[in-house]
Amino acid sequence: MIPDMVNESYNQGPFKLICDDFGPANVIVKGEHDLTVVGVVDLEWVYAEPAQLFASASWWLLLDRPINEDRDFEIGGPPKVTSRYFRHLEMFKRILGEEEEKMPEQHSKKISKLMTWSEDSGAMWLHMLLSSGFFDWFTFPCMQLRQRVGVGKWSEQLEKINSQKEAKEFVARKLREVEEYDEKVGKVEQKKALLASDALTREEFIAAVRAIIS
Incomplete structure (x- = not known):
């Protein structure tokens, strides 16, 4: 499962400085009606990670931790925030692509492409779990990953692991x-x-x- 979600172009680097605890609460703006960013705070979780994780679809578009109970799958299906998350993700990717197009030609414009790859491959859900620590079966990213891999293959892999x-x-x-x-x-x-x-x-x-x- 994991080899299918490793981007071969970036498997050996480069590595990026990351703060996976970074979200709206870390940003200081000028005021309620002026959202100009003037600073960021709480960067204690900064570390280096592969580029494919750096450019993965962002969990903070949920406006909450992806493994919080309020975001868990329910018996009837995915949580209510699912459609909102994908709507925000599409908006984020569109704006990111627009901003990349404004960059001079000598600058790399690969972040939006890597983000799209993380969504198409399902790697974004694995990335969320890797950065979340503890999680349960019904958490938002775990169930999304399970659906992406397929129930049959997921059960087969789980049985292999449990028998070791x-x-x-x-x-x-x-x-x-x-x-x-x-x-x-x-x-x-x-x-x-x-x-x-x-x-x-x-x-x-x-x-x-x-x-x-x-």
């Missing part, structure tokens, strides 16, 4: 880690209660928490 020894060991290890994490959180909460009741000093609380998480 490494996958079973990975799942077992992660479940153990979750149990250990929950146990530590419980102990920390107990110490917080003691701190709140003045049964522990601030220094004693810090020392106790360090011992728990170390």
Whole structure:
């Protein structure tokens, strides 16, 4: 599945500086009636990634995180925001293409083409999942990717992964880690209660928490 969604022209680079947490909330404008951008904030998630991810169809056109529960698929089908998202995506691609045409000839005009490729290949949904971290079956990008790949091929690939020894060991290890994490959180909460009741000093609380998480 993944080889079909890797753009061969950019598989070995170039790599672009990216902030995949970037969205409307990061932008500072002059005022309510003057949307001139004067600055951006909260760039702590900046990193380098392949060009095909840099030029992928943007998740923030949803005006929300793509894996938020409000965007999940429902029993009756896709969420209500689906049509709005694709409408905004078409608008974004059109304006991007128009702006690229205004650029001098010596400048690259490949971003809009790569964005269209990410949509046509279905890679945009994989890109969203890669940048989202944790997600469930019914999240917006996961279900879109499943539909793009095809239910039959998706089930076949899933069965292959689940039958591998490494996958079973990975799942077992992660479940153990979750149990250990929950146990530590419980102990920390107990110490917080003691701190709140003045049964522990601030220094004693810090020392106790360090011992728990170390």
